[in-house]
Amino acid sequence: MQDSENEIMISERFELKQQIIDMLQQRTPAFGFGGFGEATYYRTYSRRKEDGSQEHWADTVIRVMNGVMSVRKQHYVNSRLHWDEGYWQAYAAEMASAMFEMKWLPPGRGLWAMGTEYVYTRGGAALNNCGAVDTADLSAAADWTMDMLMCGVGVGFNTAWDGANVALPDKSRPVPFVIPDSREGWVASVRLLIESYTKGGAWFKFDYDSIRPAGSSIKGFGGTASGPEPLSTLHRRIESYLDAYCSGETETTRCTADIFNAIGACVVAGNVRRSAEIALGSADDGSFLELKDYERYPERAEIGWMSNNTVVLEKTEDFAKLPMIAKHIIANGEPGIMNLINVQKYARYGKESDDQAWLANPCSEIPLESYELCNLAEVFPSRCAEENDFFKVLEYATFYASTVALMPTHRSETNAIVVRNRRIGVSLSGVADMLDDLGATELTRRLRKGYKIVRSINRKLASDAGVPPSIRVTTIKPSGTISQLAGVSSGMHFPTFQYALRRMRVGNDSAVCRVLKAAGIPHEPDVYSENTTVFEFPIDQGKTRKATEVSAWEQFAFLAMLQREWSDNMVSCTVYFDPESEAHQVEHMLAQFAPVIKSVSMLPHSETGAYKQMPYEGISKETYDEKLAAMPRIDWRLFSDSDGIESRFCSNDSCEI
Template sequence: MTVQLTPIAQRIWDMKYRRKAADGTPLEADIGETWDRVAAALAQAEPAHTRAAQRDAFRAALDDFRFMPAGRILAGAGTGLEVTLFNCFVMGTIPDDLHGIFTHLREAAETLRAGGGIGYDFSTLRPAGAPVRGLGGTASGPVSFMDVWDAMCRTIMSAGNRRGAMMGTLRCDHPDIEAFIAAKADPARLRMFNLSVLATDSFMAAVEADDAWPLTFGGEVYRTLRARELWDRIMAATYDYAEPGVIFIDRVNALNNLAYCEIIHATNPCGEEPLPPYGACLLGSINLARLVRHPFTDAADLDVSALDELVPRAVRMLDNAIDVSRFPLAQQREEAVAKRRIGLGVTGLADALMMCGLTYGSDAAVARTGDWLHALQRRSYLASVELARERGPFPLFDRERYLESPTVQALDADVRAAIAAHGVRNGLVGSVAPTGTISLVANNVSSGLEPVYSPSYTRKIRQRDDTHREVTVTDYAVAEYRRLVGDDSALPPAFVDTESLTPDAHVAMQAAVQRYIDASVSKTINVPADIGFDAFKDVYRRAFEAGCKGCTTYRPNPTTGAVLEAGGDAGQTSPGDHRTLAEEPCRVCGAREVLGHPGCRVCAHCGASRCGA
């Protein structure tokens, strides 16, 4: 059966995921042949006598976009190219010496070139002005070395028409934290980075109490300021130019299943994967919008039996991908094989809720989301247990210490019992990525756990002769409703977009999903341009109190770009179409217009993305 793709989905598939010869000649006639290639490649990790059966099961999981492996798998599996199937990397700990710094710069370049997005913690570098012993000089500080990384990344075209993407973190008590916070006030600086402050529990407590906060390095206190003053500086920067985000790093480590064998200081570029030094994770998403039975009726709900069938196949495919993938560095392979992290998450959540008549962020939607994510979590762990029975648990599995993790202790009793009896194949199983371009390829389902940006909007598609053709891009759930009910029917009240949601609705949904995801989630809380500063910074406090592992917001502002309210069936404006003007042109088509939010920018003209999920 030939899968019908919308024009924009066809364009992105052709540009990013379709296998081609070295001269650009297409080697796959349609996306079904892409799925055939991916299924066959991942089945190579199976024993010869079961390989064909597993290949067919994998192919069935991919059909109709029900399971969507992340972009690196779609683009690279079975191609023979020297690329990685892993989206997410955190690089090694940077030593505080010039030789080590540039060794890590080279490692970063190799990883970006192979297609991986990377994260780095720069907290290990001494602050600006600190003495450099033996040279009689002073250090330039971590932010200056981030400029070096940024310049390197600008020269690297990642595999598969993918722009390099990086996350840079710095501890909240580093003496250069204020320079880090202010770095992106310059719209030309650190454009290849997303930035996040590592906020500790003690810092959050000091902010609440308005205590003094020392900035230290190497056991030396450089200066002291009020914690609330520093917090307000972080919030003011984020209010003005959307960065830095905040990672609640103590919570990340406390809830980590693998806390007994690793410490985390950074995440991948979009934040859904907190990882240790040289940590790596690959991603995939269950498309909830494709699993709704009886959509737009009172009987609408998720087909849990289909989920029960689909999740074990997805877990097996991702586990196999670890063994068939290439790795830019040997240390990354060692980490991946020792812990066997996978990141199975969801996309199409907002569409699925609308198809069930539920308004994103409402109490009913939050409750139903929790039910769905609980079912996903439960089935993922049980599938990983079954793989452990068949193949053995991950090499660093320590039964007693693993079961002590707060996240594992919160699992259902029978799931914990199964892990105790048989072990688990994958150290962590869950992650919710932004799913930017793969959601567009799936005929524009809502991305990850995000709300729908706009029911429809107009997008220009660049043609091979360098002309542009305008097409209307319609959200998947909206298109389905129009198909079933009629083009002239008014959309039901549950059809909401970002513009109509409160920040509290975003936080509630993020917290509901995070509760059942053992790694983390990528989420941007969009707020209106006219939100007051005090109300804005309160969003971060509420995210912390709700149990989130981090918080990122986007408020339209002059530095990152003005929102272009474009779209609608007749070319009318729609405030839900969050387009911004890029600081530099897209490397694929040269356009400066992007769709999305900081950290997951998609070119509005050709579909190339910075983030890469």
């Protein structure tokens, strides 16, 4: 199937005026962390333009602004609402300027996909960060999960499948099935395989010959094909898991987790594409708690890493399990916890507001219903010179996320929930920087005022668009490459080091590898992965306290404050503890804070230099100054023929080779 054969969802196109485009293209962006933020942008988000040239930062800003305004314009036209072109041109110009300065940014998904023909023709799924699914209907849940993972959505799943009415299929007379070379074809093959066990469906002999070979270029979504092998491996794995269940060798929790972890591993396809999952289970489920015991289940090591595992505290009696949960956390850093009572009763903690969500996205910043999606946007207060500038930028981030929530996806079951909830997440990054710079009292005041602004803007935008306001509007996401572009600490977390070597891994055949090598950026072969080079950048993460200087108790208190004052969704937080001095207090911390937060995970601090080529390696200020002085300039005008690594979320979409 060609992209041109798909229904066009966005036919009304908005285009920034040429004078605004010229103004943006004459400016020089100020990426964070020296050359590392800029290199991260070009590696990850710069795309080929229609004329074959490569995007630079202004081009990406223009694409995103044209895209988000086109989505809102299409909604206004469809709803027969008045569209004031002059007003929106002026608004878009100011919003684009703030984005160019990285005062706010869309999430990585939006930075890469917004404004592309793929989104215009295929819907908004690829713009959403967060999704979740209930597994009671195993084949339907697997279908949706694989589809969304291949669109780049992180997916949470529970272990609700009860295993009823499952039987071994008759494999003696298989029905031929030629798998179409499309995302839909891959997804359909997985659904049919599971239904042969759960719904008495036919047993299929899959033919992979139509799937394009590894390395083929994909037009439409972008990226390179991985070939049929990841899908073939997934089919073999699912068959073995369901055969084992039917023969009584395993039970429902293990079978469910195996299937969904294997789906994620297929989408990742040997680190060619990205994917993320979270598994949600009961504290009473011993099988769930042992899923990552690889000494007991060594065969799970090849797929179990795909998901973070979190226990859901559904009733007050579940809190009696905290001592047992603490023991698991001290042993291997899992499980995380999710307080469902608070999720469903409160928006910000202490502010009662019902929410039907009972699941979560992979990083636990967004509670979700089954088949629900949520999109995010991010604000960087430290990039805002004045307090009022910060509040104005919150408006732009709210506009972006609220507008994405207007766009339907290609899944009707998802659209039915999105139009009811319109859930969004306006996030802050560099919050630890704010805490150490402003102090807790001033930070609390700004968060309270900022929340009111986000809620007010969302209500106005919803009223103007003729839709209900979003059920939830704020969050703290973990951030990642986006915070690296802006040069701030990620989410609410404290930096690992002030001065560090920040390493970047890229494939030897990639365009960014050629440019970085030509510039003379320090590099060496990856000791863990073939055909990969590791580059080193010295970075200064500012005066914010290092993570090792902040006690686990203070991190918990900070999390509770953000849940109380800012996030009406959840706060993505990993509390790091000293395994020597704080491990014995983990149960006490959970007992103190679990009743007043919505979610948390915990990990012990790891030793500096614990393994070669770590992403971050702490260095002295003297070493930093020396390496910074020796860093060459990179001529990004030489960069071309790249579509970013985010394209590899989906390397087998329906599109023309």
